[in-house]
């Protein structure tokens with residue numbers, strides 16, 4: 350992890366503000382990216398825990414950021430928030446400070462480099478489903494301004510069919526369901542699909558196979574889930590691709606640097622970058638308008654589901 354005394358650990362008053370112009374800290378000037386980056390709201394979720402959601406979320410965010418998009422990464426895994434560790438930053442405030450109105454959004458957001466800013470999660474400290482109406486309104490007001498300041502948001506939702514993971518996933522435009530070849534992961538992914546479909550009226554989900562031994566194994570995982578979904582659920586599945594099992598992922602976490610930045614030529618980083626490009630291409634600009642606002646509205650409307 351990076352040295353905690355470096356500039357990535359600002360004191361509250363010095364928290365890195367999100368630039369309102371494309372010039373602030375961008376390694377690639379916004380809109381000069383080789384291809385149009387599509388702003389969108391992407392929620393990364395899974396049935397089973399430990400399948401790679403946090404690494405996928407962080408690296409998708411950084412890959413989009415490296416393409417020139419201004420990206421907000423939201424750590425919504427309220428059980429075990431750890432996007433900050435994978436990014437190698439040490440937040441001073443968390444989303445809990447926003448909810449309690451102790452801090453402004455600019456104090457809470459922390460710059461993670463490459464056009465990416467993190468809204469750090471508050472492990473176990475608050476549960477969206479249990480927030481009061483006033484707290485929900487406060488949170489919404491705080492994040493409302495972000496609509497114009499970012500091109501994309503990537504949400505690490507946490508695992509399982511607990512209310513937070515489901516709520517965050519269901520509110521997003523794009524849902525990425527991470528699944529590994531393990532039978533338990535596939536079974537739990539199916540359980541997650543079932544809840545998304547029957548309880549939240551979600552109609553499409555993108556399946557991302559992680560830690561695969563080969564491209565064929567990734568496709569096999571997808572086909573297994575597709576077979577079940579077609580038989581039993583009214584939900585469409587798109588195959589987003591596969592990330593190989595790669596020791597560079599763990600090495601990058603030890604270094605406190607996302608793998609697409611630490612080892613950009615390793616197999617996992619190449620695959621993650623391709624997935625980010627696919628998501629960017631798939632998103633249409635006309636769908637973007639108000640996407641983030643809509644996300645928060647839906648999210649804050651949910652009550653203890």
Ligand SMILES: Nc1ncnc2c1ncn2[C@@H]1O[C@H](COP(=O)(O)OP(=O)(O)OP(=O)(O)O)[C@@H](O)[C@H]1O
Nearest residue numbers: 398399400401402403404508560593594595598599
């Ligand atoms: N493609 C990969 N190749 C090798 N190891 C990986 C890969 N993806 C993730 N890992 C490793 O798997 C472990 C779990 O990853 P991660 O923390 O991202 O999962 P998670 O789904 O967010 O877990 P949790 O449900 O606990 O939040 C980590 O040790 C990570 O380094």
Ligand SMILES: [Mg+2]
Nearest residue numbers: 402403426507
């Ligand atoms: Mg995680």
